[in-house]
Amino acid sequence: MRRLGAMDQDRTPITATATIPDLFALTLFDGLPVEKDGKTIRYRAVRLRETTVAHEREAVLQAERIVTVGGVPKLLVSESEFAHALTIKHIEHFECDGIKIPSAIIDSTVVGKLSEHDFGLIEQRVYLIELAAQVRYGVINREQFDALSGGAQPAAAPQPVGQASNVGADAAATESGPSLLADFVGAGAAGAPAVDVR
Structure with a gap:
């Protein structure tokens, strides 16, 4: 997964003054193109979600590859393919004009x-969702979240846990951590948190 701290040079990072009313809702720039009746419809609205153990297991199965090592075939898991598959598992649906x-x-x-x-x-939004979940579970505190989501490395990195195991090694784009977490920490994936980034 491409983390926030490793964005392309020409990609504009999220600014601290941006407003994210719902961490799980995202509007794409180009959208997902779908051909219908000779026309191209672009699904720009995306609904994201937190993943479960089942989602992670499915991602592992999709990332498995048979590789010959020393003449012996072995079943290995591609880290990049797993990250890609797990990012896809975070997508609940694409939507355009009420059609999902x-x-x-x-x-x-x-x-x-x-x-x-x-x-x-x-990928950027999924990273924030994963990071915020670690605060809810007590793996990192709000100050560490603010440092990571703001692009700085905290003094004590969080312990690797689950799908956010690399969170302590990666920096994020500028974002107001405490504001993002205002409602998310108590809400989890059950509902759409209202988050006002000031």
């Missing part, structure tokens, strides 16, 4: 139609 493309039919082929910029936006 559900997660059940969203796979690497569908997501492959996105522009690199749009997929990067999804």
